Amino acid sequence: MERRLEEICDTYLPGLPTGIADAxxxxxxxxxxxxxxxxxxxxxxxxGGSGDATLLACGPEVIHAYSLVHDDLPCMDDDDMRRGRPxxxxxxxxxxxxxxxxxxxxxxxxxVRDAARAMRLPPEVGGTILQTLLEAGGxxxxxxxxxxxxxxxxxxxxxxxxxxxxxxxxxxxIVASLIMGALAAxxxxxxxxxxxxxxxxxxxxxxxxxxxxxxxxxxxxxxxxTGRDAALGKSxxxxxxxxxxxxxxxxxxxxxxxxxxxxxxxLTQELSQVANFMVTRTS
Amino acid sequence: MERRLEEICDTYLPGLPTGIADAxxxxxxxxxxxxxxxxxxxxxxxxGGSGDATLLACGPEVIHAYSLVHDDLPCMDDDDMRRGRPxxxxxxxxxxxxxxxxxxxxxxxxxVRDAARAMRLPPEVGGTILQTLLEAGGxxxxxxxxxxxxxxxxxxxxxxxxxxxxxxxxxxxIVASLIMGALAAxxxxxxxxxxxxxxxxxxxxxxxxxxxxxxxxxxxxxxxxTGRDAALGKSxxxxxxxxxxxxxxxxxxxxxxxxxxxxxxxLTQELSQVANFMVTRTS
Numbered sequence: 001m002e003r004r005l006e007e008i009c010d011t012y013l014p015g016l017p018t019g020i021a022d023a024x025x026x027x028x029x030x031x032x033x034x035x036x037x038x039x040x041x042x043x044x045x046x047x048g049g050s051g052d053a054t055l056l057a058c059g060p061e062v063i064h065a066y067s068l069v070h071d072d073l074p075c076m077d078d079d080d081m082r083r084g085r086p087x088x089x090x091x092x093x094x095x096x097x098x099x100x101x102x103x104x105x106x107x108x109x110x111x112v113r114d115a116a117r118a119m120r121l122p123p124e125v126g127g128t129i130l131q132t133l134l135e136a137g138g139x140x141x142x143x144x145x146x147x148x149x150x151x152x153x154x155x156x157x158x159x160x161x162x163x164x165x166x167x168x169x170x171x172x173x174i175v176a177s178l179i180m181g182a183l184a185a186x187x188x189x190x191x192x193x194x195x196x197x198x199x200x201x202x203x204x205x206x207x208x209x210x211x212x213x214x215x216x217x218x219x220x221x222x223x224x225x226t227g228r229d230a231a232l233g234k235s236x237x238x239x240x241x242x243x244x245x246x247x248x249x250x251x252x253x254x255x256x257x258x259x260x261x262x263x264x265x266x267l268t269q270e271l272s273q274v275a276n277f278m279v280t281r282t283s
Numbered sequence: 284m285e286r287r288l289e290e291i292c293d294t295y296l297p298g299l300p301t302g303i304a305d306a307x308x309x310x311x312x313x314x315x316x317x318x319x320x321x322x323x324x325x326x327x328x329x330x331g332g333s334g335d336a337t338l339l340a341c342g343p344e345v346i347h348a349y350s351l352v353h354d355d356l357p358c359m360d361d362d363d364m365r366r367g368r369p370x371x372x373x374x375x376x377x378x379x380x381x382x383x384x385x386x387x388x389x390x391x392x393x394x395v396r397d398a399a400r401a402m403r404l405p406p407e408v409g410g411t412i413l414q415t416l417l418e419a420g421g422x423x424x425x426x427x428x429x430x431x432x433x434x435x436x437x438x439x440x441x442x443x444x445x446x447x448x449x450x451x452x453x454x455x456x457i458v459a460s461l462i463m464g465a466l467a468a469x470x471x472x473x474x475x476x477x478x479x480x481x482x483x484x485x486x487x488x489x490x491x492x493x494x495x496x497x498x499x500x501x502x503x504x505x506x507x508x509t510g511r512d513a514a515l516g517k518s519x520x521x522x523x524x525x526x527x528x529x530x531x532x533x534x535x536x537x538x539x540x541x542x543x544x545x546x547x548x549x550l551t552q553e554l555s556q557v558a559n560f561m562v563t564r565t566s
Contacts, residue, residue: 016427016430017427017430017431017434019430019434020426020427020430070381070382070385073381075376075377075378075381076378076381093358094358095358095359095433096430098353098356098358098359098381099353099426099429099430099433101385102353102384102385102388102426103421103426103427103430105385105388105389105421106388106417106418106420106421106426107421109392109417109421110414110417110418110421113410113414123406123407123410124406126410127396127406127409127410130413131392131393131396134389134392134393135389135393137389138386138388138389138390138392138393143303143382143385143386143389144299144300144303144386146382147299147300147302147303147379147382147386148300150378150382151300151302
């Protein structure tokens with residue numbers, strides 16, 4: 001996957017000024033967990049896909065990487081550290097970080113289009129896959145969630161409102177990754193619904209554990225500034241349910257997600273492991 | 284066209300916080316000349332299209348509107364006025380302006396997809412049309428040009444370098460609008476090449492006249508802050524060729540563009556008028 005991301009930089013960043021290309025490369029090289037590409041690949045295999053879906057899997061990761069670059073900006077969450085490294089705007093400045101982030105959206109779209117062609121998917125399937133990614137990254141998904149999250153700073157939110165924001169901000173792209181993988185393998189509508197339910201559960205569990213780690217972990221272990229949610233007055237799961245209550249809720253969600261997969265005989269070891277990782281991870 | 288842009292706001296901005304949706308609406312309502320949608324419609328008709336392409340025509344305008352929102356940001360060109368109104372970040376703040384701008388990219392993509400479906404275009408034609416727009420808005424087009432333009436501030440550039448930046452920053456989206464319209468009407472490859480040549484000429488002439496107006500017009504007449512290029516130390520056509528030399532170059536380009544259309548029997552009155560408007564406009 002890391003090799004694929006390097007290939008993307010070599011293939012799709014020609015002609016850009018060095019600063020912008022370097023910032024995009026730096027953003028993509030962030031030592032992340034690559035959860036979204038993994039989920040895409042695992043869903044692809046669970047549905048029976050046997051081709052090479054690694055290039056397709058980079059599509060959601062590029063969108064994710066763009067969102068981190070913009071989230072960290074001084075006028076957004078104002079974070080200096082991300083995964084143990086200075087954030088993109090700390091290294092390249094805000095102006096370059098904004099342009100680099102925006103530039104990553106069409107890069108992701110072209111990656112997905114080229115990947116669908118290389119996999120010889122029917123054009124209408126390729127179109128639906130691209131649409132799935134763009135909607136998850138758009139106003140009804142990530143961007144809507146991000147803006148609602150910023151608008152809610154300092155307000156006390158109900159659990160329902162909080163989950164709605166998480167679903168859009170983080171969950172939409174996780175769900176999209178799974179659906180993209182399933183569609184590329186020719187999934188039936190019921191199979192798509194099953195990976196969607198699994199994705200919603202896993203995405204929310206992931207975000208709950210992010211909140212928990214923000215409370216329980218240290219900046220060194222997590223590789224980003226901790227305690228930010230409390231400092232920004234953001235309502236969070238631990239604040240609403242306590243740490244143990246939040247962890248219990250995450251475990252219940254994972255159980256429901258795995259059940260949805262099992263009903264469609266899609267419960268592979270890979271998909272089970274990544275779900276369990278969500279609730280046991282320490283960074 | 285204005286009604287279509289309002290429809291887009293009503294259809295595609297649901298669920299967004301009021302601030303972001305308002306900022307997008309404000310950006311789209313900017314009293315612009317709507318050159319890109321007009322060129323798309325005119326190319327569509329010149330090739331023989333007889334359906335309703337007005338929704339499709341909004342796609343490039345949404346991308347254009349996003350680029351203006353980001354161009355005006357304090358960390359970019361830092362403009363307070365645009366088309367006689369305060370810029371989006373002056374009204375809504377930089378944070379909202381950044382998010383609103385980014386949110387407009389997937390909105391444009393979904394608009395184009397829905398328009399292609401409503402026009403019952405074959406899926407592969409719809410895919411090519413969307414791809415044309417995304418590439419023009421991407422690293423090889425607008426974003427690449429914008430970043431090179433910012434990188435060149437204060438440097439003295441050759442005419443060739445300057446044209447290369449213009450071609451990417453402004454020309455790519457104008458050319459894409461024309462190609463999108465032609466493709467939607469079922470253009471042949473030779474017809475696509477002709478509208479592309481026309482578009483390159485018109486796009487460059489447009490930018491040259493923008494530079495000229497920045498020198499010769501007043502802030503009131505133009506509706507945006509004039510004299511910025513000189514103040515920012517940007518090399519410009521009038522600086523390189525003089526005002527009259529720049530105007531002559533724009534006229535020669537228009538002549539070449541109309542010739543390319545005529546060779547393919549695509550020289551309609553509409554396409555001729557908009558080209559001539561480029562070199563006679565005063566704002």
